[in-house]
Amino acid sequence: MIKVVIIEDEAPARKKLKNYLERIAEPIEIIKEIETVDETQSFFETSPNVDLIFSDIELRDGNVFDVYRQINIEFPIIFATAYDQFWMNAFETSGIEYLLKPYSYSRFEKAWNKYISLKTKMEVNHNDIFKKLDVYYQNKLEIKPEYKEYIPIKSNSDIYFLKVEDITFIQSDYGVVFAYDSANKKHLLNQTTLKEIEEILNPTKFFKINRSELVNRDYIEKINRYTKNSVAIFIKSHILKTSQNNTASFNAWMGL
Structure with a gap:
């Protein structure tokens, strides 16, 4: 056995x-x-x-x-x-x-x-x-994962496709997941957990900064210290914050 x-x-x-x-x-x-x-x-x-x-x-x-x-x-x-x-x-x-x-x-x-x-x-x-x-x-060992370039999104009348490269950050709130694009438009995703989204995104581009948010490296405008163990991330008109547990790994991911 x-x-x-x-x-x-x-x-x-x-x-x-x-x-x-x-x-x-x-x-x-x-x-x-x-x-x-x-x-x-x-x-x-x-x-x-x-x-x-x-x-x-x-x-x-x-x-x-x-x-x-x-x-x-x-x-x-x-x-x-x-x-x-x-x-x-x-x-x-x-x-x-x-x-x-x-x-x-x-x-x-x-x-x-x-x-x-x-x-x-x-x-x-x-x-x-x-x-x-x-x-x-x-x-x-050669691992060549394939990541999504588009995310299909269902609206009331049709389905449209959101380019992953246009996503600035993704936010989860009580089983509802939203993606914000480069025009600061908010899209309701079909997925219900952040982990479902993480599995289809390139981890060199997207990072989970806390339990409810993923950020796209390409749209980070600046980073400031927020508390002793966390940082504030500026993306468009939004200010997102790392959790204490994720700050060190986020800094390493950013090469800081």
Whole structure:
């Protein structure tokens, strides 16, 4: 019986992964489903008996690597995320595969087969294996995600297409998501969560500055310190603010 832990804060993503797991031949037991960074840390501090971890990266309360840097995770991890910029971090830990959302069953099956192959050949010295995997992926891994250039938007009478390059920032408010364009026009999007939008946008162009807002780098006019741990971002006639948790990563993303 292969004991699996799922770290994922989106219910549809967990459901999809569990459906995929049900389709494979090996007997599996999902021993834990985790949605937050805090819960991840608490769980692994108990030294659980785990065979494989499926892990998202950006959870509702932060980045899961905050845990993996503090706790030595000896179990193999298959990462499943909408962000391509973390793959180096993944293979510096116990990562053996990197699934870029939205991924197909065939892509999932390839990752699973890699785990099974490693499982049968695994030696006592796990660290040596992971170092070899790290070197392999640094040399061979090529991730070429395709991001949307247009977002379809339904109005009362028709459907029109908003150019992603014209979006200045995106804002979520209680399940309603709006995009503001370069003419400062507000568009009601069909998506209901910010994470759904993040998955189709290029992370080199768009950054989540807090729990409810994404900004387009191309339209940032200036940045001022707002508080000790946050900054104010000026876009058109709007002033947006980073959260304390996101300020440092935003500054790094901007190259500050």
